[in-house]
């Protein structure tokens with residue numbers, strides 16, 4: 421099993437699969453990451469590194485598709501009880517991501533995206549850090565060394581305008597303390613002015629999510645988003661932040677066709693936007709509501725993820741774009757996706 425799969429196939433299997441089981445007495449050699457955003461929101465997770473690739477996986481002491489074997493002297497992984505990766509390392513995160521200080525500025529969201537687990541987390545999992553505290557932790561991370569970038573995300577707390585203000589508060593402080601830092605932001609915006617304000621405050625990279633390129637799915641899964649409007653914001657963001665400095669999540673696994681996904685990638689690439697193809701994580705928190713609204717969902721297969729990521733790479737190359745122009749957020753992190761030009 422192990423020898424016949426390429427590292428990219430193994431990473432795709434990891435991304436599409438369930439948690440990694442760890443032994444009851446598992447003690448990682450460093451602090452565990454507990455994500456409040458992204459595909460692993462809510463669960464303790466570890467970053468597995470092998471063959472130059474890395475993947476962040478939720479861990480469970482009870483059960484899992486994968487099982488972590490060995491100990492600090494050397495780890496390996498099984499998949500469905502069979503050898504899968506015979507040598508891997510565990511990597512620490514700085515904050516949420518290896519080498520990035522990535523913070524979620526707020527979780528109580530006024531939006532209601534069906535796939536979102538972030539806003540449904542129990543209070544004990546949420547980390548509502550004060551903005552000044554976030555700033556302090558970023559400075560501390562920089563002092564420790566090894567920080568490649570700063571990234572900020574947030575749910576929509578109160579209003580979009582107030583949330584953008586919160587981003588700006590942190591960005592300005594970080595920019596003034598760390599003039600050379602790369603700062604990436606993932607806000608919801610409601611005007612071109614919001615985009616200008618974020619850039620002016622000192623952000624270098626921006627992610628404005630369309631989530632899906634299928635208007636039917638957006639209307640059901642993210643009813644507060646309007647695709648044409650999001651595309652206008654992205655187009656404008658490229659004029660402000662530059663080509664290859666603007667990104668957007670395209671979630672797959674909500675019933676869209678491959679053709680629709682690739683049309684979305686082509687549309688975004690033609691604007692100078694470098695999308696992230698993100699496999700939907702279905703879990704006990706979001707499954708009932710997702711399937712009630714969208715019908716039975718086919719899980720994303722590793723083959724589909726590889727195919728769409730490879731096609732995305734070709735489309736990006738045609739437009740002279742690459743993920744390597746990003747120093748922050750998911751293209752730089754690579755833990756949750758097959759990232760063109762980095763993983764494949």
Ligand code: SF4
Nearest residue numbers: 529531532533536575
């Ligand atoms: S905007 Fe949507 S995806 Fe983001 S936190 Fe709110 S509900 Fe979740």
Ligand code: SF4
Nearest residue numbers: 458517750753755756
């Ligand atoms: S790829 Fe993105 S969502 Fe996943 S751990 Fe890295 S920064 Fe977080």
